[in-house]
Amino acid sequence: MIVYLNGKYLPDDQALISVLDRGFIFGDGVYEVIPVYWGKAFRLDQHLARLNDSLRGIRMANPLSTVEWTQVIQKLLEFNTTTDSMSVYLQVTRGPARRDHAIPATTRPTTFVMVNPIPAPDAEVIKQGISAVTLDDIRWKLCNIKATTLLASVLLKDDAMKQGAYDAILVREGRITEGTASNVFVITGGTVRTPPKATDLLPGITRDVVIELAQRDGITCVERNITPVEMETADEIWLTSSTREILPVTKLNNKVVGFGAPGPMWRRITSLYQKFKKDLRDPS
Numbered sequence: 102m103i104v105y106l107n108g109k110y111l112p113d114d115q116a117l118i119s120v121l122d123r124g125f126i127f128g129d130g131v132y133e134v135i136p137v138y139w140g141k142a143f144r145l146d147q148h149l150a151r152l153n154d155s156l157r158g159i160r161m162a163n164p165l166s167t168v169e170w171t172q173v174i175q176k177l178l179e180f181n182t183t184t185d186s187m188s189v190y191l192q193v194t195r196g197p198a199r200r201d202h203a204i205p206a207t208t209r210p211t212t213f214v215m216v217n218p219i220p221a222p223d224a225e226v227i228k229q230g231i232s233a234v235t236l237d238d239i240r241w242k243l244c245n246i247k248a249t250t251l252l253a254s255v256l257l258k259d260d261a262m263k264q265g266a267y268d269a270i271l272v273r274e275g276r277i278t279e280g281t282a283s284n285v286f287v288i289t290g291g292t293v294r295t296p297p298k299a300t301d302l303l304p305g306i307t308r309d310v311v312i313e314l315a316q317r318d319g320i321t322c323v324e325r326n327i328t329p330v331e332m333e334t335a336d337e338i339w340l341t342s343s344t345r346e347i348l349p350v351t352k353l354n355n356k357v358v359g360f361g362a363p364g365p366m367w368r369r370i371t372s373l374y375q376k377f378k379k380d381l382r383d384p385s
């Protein structure tokens with residue numbers, strides 16, 4: 102695999118960073134994951150805008166312009182594309198410096214990009230849905246920043262899997278926030294609901310697309326706080342993210358959600374989502 106590191110295109114095993122990199126020492130960096138369908142980066146402007154927000158959130162300048170990011174992504178796709186659905190992972194850290202919590206006056210950021218195939222969705226997941234458990238959201242208070250510091254999410258995912266679930270839906274102060282790497286939608290009586298954007302969740306790009314598509318199709322879609330009890334009695338629950346798109350949750354805390362199978366609203370929104378992707382490939 103050819104990757105991009107600090108201005109160079111290299112085989113991944115030759116792309117090396119300093120052990121003093123603040124990304125390695127402190128998790129002092131941010132990242133993005135951008136899906137690419139049929140060679141076109143999906144919602145690239147929105148992903149790069151969120152990258153800017155994340156960098157601003159950790160008090161860093163963006164090392165590349167939008168044009169430069171676009172060129173790097175395009176070049177890596179030329180080197181590495183193996184399938185119709187690829188994902189771009191990009192990461193910016195504050196770079197190498199003597200270990201000290203204080204942000205150095207001058208830094209040389211580390212800029213890294215790689216592209217990978219997006220695995221095809223698991224047929225069983227599409228047929229049966231996934232299981233989730235609710236867990237206390239032990240993460241920090243700036244979850245709107247897409248920070249590489251993901252240890253809490255790693256532990257939460259592990260806790261969920263140890264309970265036999267696919268993922269966790271996180272609860273903070275009596276409200277659900279999001280999944281460990283996804284946003285949450287709760288569907289009751291034909292209304293689609295998701296928690297509003299705030300500092301306790303990532304403003305997901307897929308989340309925005311889902312809201313847009315639902316509203317355009319005449320589905321009532323509301324951004325408001327949701328309690329765990331409201332979620333337990335929902336007809337459907339979905340988890341959304343760039344690489345997994347819209348996953349139906351059919352079991353929550355070992356209890357069946359709705360009828361225990363991916364629901365009609367999930368089928369409707371998934372078909373709108375797939376059509377939206379295809380329309381971008383073949384604009385009429």
Ligand SMILES: Cc1ncc(COP(=O)(O)O)c(C=O)c1O
Binds near residue numbers: 304306
């Ligand atoms: C914590 C968290 N929330 C939400 C999302 C979904 O964001 P997006 O739809 O932009 O992929 C992600 C994606 O990785 C995430 O890590």
